[in-house]
Amino acid sequence: MSTINETIEAEDGATRRDFLHVAAAGMAGVGAVMAAWPFIDQMNPAADTLALASVEVDLSAIGVGEAVIIKWRGKPVFVRHRTEAEIEAARAVPMDVLVDKQPDAERVQEGHAEWLVVLGVCTHLGCVPLGTKEGDDRGDFGGWFCPCHGSHYDTAGRIRKGPAPKNLEVPTYAFVNDTTLQIG
Amino acid sequence: MAEWNAAKPKNAVAAWVEERLPILSLVNNVVGVDTPTPRNLNYWWNFGSLAGLMLVVQIISGVVLAMHYTPHTSLAFDSVERIMRDVNYGWLIRYMHANGASFFFIAVYTHIFRGLYYGSYKAPRELLWMLGVVIFLLMMATAFMGYVLPWGQMSFWGATVITNLFSAIPVVGESIVTLLWGGFSVDNPTLNRFFSLHYLLPFVIAGVVILHLWAKKISDSGNPLGIDVKSNADQIPFHPFYTIKDAFGAGVFFFVFAAFIFYMPNVLGHPDNYIPADPMVTPASIVPEWYFLPFYAILRSITFDIGIPFTDIVFIPAKLLGVLAMFASILVWLFLPWLDTSKVRSGKFRPTFRWFFLFLVIDMFVLTVVGGKKPEGIWPLVGLIGTAYYFAYFLVILPLLGKIEKTLPLPESIANPVVKAAE
Numbered sequence: 001m002s003t004i005n006e007t008i009e010a011e012d013g014a015t016r017r018d019f020l021h022v023a024a025a026g027m028a029g030v031g032a033v034m035a036a037w038p039f040i041d042q043m044n045p046a047a048d049t050l051a052l053a054s055v056e057v058d059l060s061a062i063g064v065g066e067a068v069i070i071k072w073r074g075k076p077v078f079v080r081h082r083t084e085a086e087i088e089a090a091r092a093v094p095m096d097v098l099v100d101k102q103p104d105a106e107r108v109q110e111g112h113a114e115w116l117v118v119l120g121v122c123t124h125l126g127c128v129p130l131g132t133k134e135g136d137d138r139g140d141f142g143g144w145f146c147p148c149h150g151s152h153y154d155t156a157g158r159i160r161k162g163p164a165p166k167n168l169e170v171p172t173y174a175f176v177n178d179t180t181l182q183i184g
Numbered sequence: 185m186a187e188w189n190a191a192k193p194k195n196a197v198a199a200w201v202e203e204r205l206p207i208l209s210l211v212n213n214v215v216g217v218d219t220p221t222p223r224n225l226n227y228w229w230n231f232g233s234l235a236g237l238m239l240v241v242q243i244i245s246g247v248v249l250a251m252h253y254t255p256h257t258s259l260a261f262d263s264v265e266r267i268m269r270d271v272n273y274g275w276l277i278r279y280m281h282a283n284g285a286s287f288f289f290i291a292v293y294t295h296i297f298r299g300l301y302y303g304s305y306k307a308p309r310e311l312l313w314m315l316g317v318v319i320f321l322l323m324m325a326t327a328f329m330g331y332v333l334p335w336g337q338m339s340f341w342g343a344t345v346i347t348n349l350f351s352a353i354p355v356v357g358e359s360i361v362t363l364l365w366g367g368f369s370v371d372n373p374t375l376n377r378f379f380s381l382h383y384l385l386p387f388v389i390a391g392v393v394i395l396h397l398w399a400k401k402i403s404d405s406g407n408p409l410g411i412d413v414k415s416n417a418d419q420i421p422f423h424p425f426y427t428i429k430d431a432f433g434a435g436v437f438f439f440v441f442a443a444f445i446f447y448m449p450n451v452l453g454h455p456d457n458y459i460p461a462d463p464m465v466t467p468a469s470i471v472p473e474w475y476f477l478p479f480y481a482i483l484r485s486i487t488f489d490i491g492i493p494f495t496d497i498v499f500i501p502a503k504l505l506g507v508l509a510m511f512a513s514i515l516v517w518l519f520l521p522w523l524d525t526s527k528v529r530s531g532k533f534r535p536t537f538r539w540f541f542l543f544l545v546i547d548m549f550v551l552t553v554v555g556g557k558k559p560e561g562i563w564p565l566v567g568l569i570g571t572a573y574y575f576a577y578f579l580v581i582l583p584l585l586g587k588i589e590k591t592l593p594l595p596e597s598i599a600n601p602v603v604k605a606a607e
Contacts, residue, residue: 002477040363043377049367069464076464124503126348127341127466135551148345148470149484150559164504 054117054184057178059115067132069120072183076120077171078132078144079181082155087113089142090156097160100167104156107170115175117183118168122146129153129168144168187537189218203253203517212423214401222407224598228302229405229426230433231295237394237434238288243386245281246330253333255379257372261337261460279449285327287441287451289475292320296517297548301541303529310521312399317517319392324476324514326385329378331473332370336457339469343370351484354505355409369463409601410530418598469558477555478548482574483510484559485567509571513555516578523578525586537585544577 048184055072057079061112062068067080082090090104108116120128124146130136131144131153139145139152141160151162173183193199193209202208212218252271254263267274296316299305305313332343347364351357366373404413413419420426444451452474457466473478484504491498500508517521531538547570554567593602 030572043363043366045362045365045367046373046481049371049373074367074371124348125345126351126465127345127470129466146466147468148341148466163484163502163506165501 003035012134017137025042051183054182057181057183059177059180059181064114066134069128069132070183072171076128077183078116078120078157078168080116080118080132082114082116086142086155090154090158093154093156093158099159100165102156102158102167107156107158107167110175112175115181116157117173117181118170120144120165122151123159123166123168123171124149124151124162124164187220188213191218198413214338214397215427216423217421219401220416221405221415221422221426222413223418223420223425224409225405225409225426225429225598226408226599227433228294228298228408230430230437231291231298232432233376233430234437235288235295237437238284238291239386239389240395242281242288243390245277246383246386247283248277250383251296253379255333255376257335257375257461259378260333260375264334276445279445282440283444283449283452285330286473286475287399287444288323288438289327292323293475294400296320299406300406300544301531302406302408303410303526303531305517306519306524306529307521308403309399309406312396312403313521314518315392315396315399317514319396320517321514322385322389322392326389326474327473329382329385331457332375332378333382335375335460335466337459337463337465338454338457338470340461340463341369341466342472343374343392345470347374349507349510352501352507354504371463385528406529407598408530408532409595409598410528410532411598414597415599417600430463474552474556476554478551479510479513479555481551481555481567482513482571483507484555485509485564486569487564511574512578513571513574516575520578520582524582525584525593526582526589527586528591528594533582533594534589535592536587536589540577540581540585543573547577 041122052073055070057068057070059079059081062079062081064081065083065086067078070077070079087104090107093104095101095103104113107118120132122129125148127146129139129144129151131138131147137145137147139161141152141154142151143155143157143160145151146162146164149163151164152160153164153168154160156167159165159172171183173181176182189209190206191202191214192214193202193208198208206304209218211529249267252263252267252274254260264278267278271277277384299313301317302409332339347361349368350360350364353360356410362368364374364379365371385604407413453516454473483506486509487502488505489498489502490500490505526534526537528534531541550566551574553569554570557563559567
């Protein structure tokens with residue numbers, strides 16, 4: 001054996017056998033990772049879960065100052081018909097008091113400032129904040145209040161007080177016509 | 185170090201088996217007549233075997249429940265109600281399983297704090313202790329997933345809050361949460377995988393328990409004096425002495441367990457879990473099971489960011505910091521053998537340590553109370569102080585105390601527990 005190794009030893013001391021060992025182990029490693037991937041990826045959302053259709057909302061039924069909860073992709077979406085006072089309150093907030101700085105105009109679509117559409121999922125740990133139904137506690141800023149760990153959101157769905165790090169997420173949506181909203 | 189003795193059974197069949205598979209020797213050497221054990225173990229040493237017994241109770245009752253349970257969001261709640269109302273003795277088996285989780289944790293917490301007081305984590309038992317920490321982590325995961333299965337309001341929202349902890353991880357957090365859920369919220373795929381893992385993990389725990397016992401055999405049991413075994417006079421065989429003592433302790437423990445099962449089966453649970461899960465409505469307050477409360481209190485007590493003061497630059501946001509603190513509160517136990525610098529094992533001979541240990545026990549009870557309260561008024565501050573003491577105990581007090589504390593003189597031996605005259 002030693003004579004064989006000596007004859008094929010390269011100048012830097014590495015042998016052909018060393019190279020074969022490393023190459024084989026490397027390929028086995030790549031193979032192991034490739035074999036593991038299906039077992040990890042099967043946990044991700046399946047095709048039928050991803051294919052959940054978008055939902056349409058009839059806006060004519062929601063009066064000024066009212067809000068509804070729509071179920072979309074298993075999650076609640078808040079659609080709120082804001083009053084003039086609520087819009088102005090949201091616009092009047094100076095940027096530097098906000099945790100997640102975003103002007104009200106970026107939270108709604110142009111020409112539809114009265115409609116605020118946000119995911120009803122607290123950005124802290126995923127509870128559904130109160131404030132959509134009449135008589136709910138709307139928190140210190142007139143928007144939503146999360147009962148789990150005490151996060152307060154304002155009338156633009158922005159986080160103002162409490163442990164949540166971000167504003168309520170705005171989902172993809174479009175106005176199909178004046179009275180129909182499509183989420184997703 | 186432990187010796188290994190071959191069994192010599194008189195029974196011909198047993199001898200035949202032993203020659204081919206030395207399983208009698210295995211039992212004899214770990215919990216039998218050939219297991220020399222310190223003669224001075226007190227009743228705090230009962231809780232290891234009690235935890236083992238509770239694992240058996242949970243596996244037997246759980247396997248039976250799985251025969252009647254349906255892991256689907258539209259059927260799970262009703263199948264549990266059917267177990268309670270229609271399945272013969274279903275109510276008994278389910279109450280055993282639900283309260284069994286609590287009593288498993290009672291046994292394990294007592295076992296852990298016995299180890300903390302008597303220094304059971306110190307050399308040569310570091311790995312024995314660390315395997316115990318692994319068992320505890322597996323237990324927490326198993327208990328959490330089991331609580332989701334009845335698909336009540338607390339199941340659903342507990343699962344939502346706990347899986348959302350992972351969203352605090354920078355960059356990949358949201359993808360990890362989607363991966364855990366198998367969707368965009370806790371839903372049927374989540375319930376299915378939790379059921380699968382809830383069935384699997386107890387057997388993984390049983391495997392780690394075997395490693396735990398193996399490590400115990402090699403390093404021998406500790407003892408209340410914390411001194412090494414010096415001669416045969418210090419030891420008695422595990423069987424029959426400690427098998428009888430453990431059996432007596434199990435009788436007392438099961439007596440209390442039965443009182444809960446038959447007279448107050450829902451005292452340790454939350455009434456909201458008898459409301460079917462509703463993804464559109466969060467209950468007014470979400471409280472984990474009692475055995476998670478101290479760690480939940482640590483999670484919630486962190487409400488500040490770490491960053492550069494008076495600027496908006498944040499290195500670690502509060503949410504991530506809280507999650508890190510919660511995981512660190514258990515992972516710190518893995519480093520305990522090296523954090524505690526005292527050469528003396530038993531708290532019996534550490535007069536100052538005993539006070540800090542007592543405060544730690546009180547601190548755990550305080551954090552349990554805080555974890556169950558709404559984060560209002562005085563409670564967040566109490567939680568923050570409790571969290572600060574918890575980490576100070578492991579990271580500051582134990583490392584320093586070992587170097588400055590004047591310990592009491594150790595006795596000569598376990599068999600002759602008189603203190604040597606001071607030199």
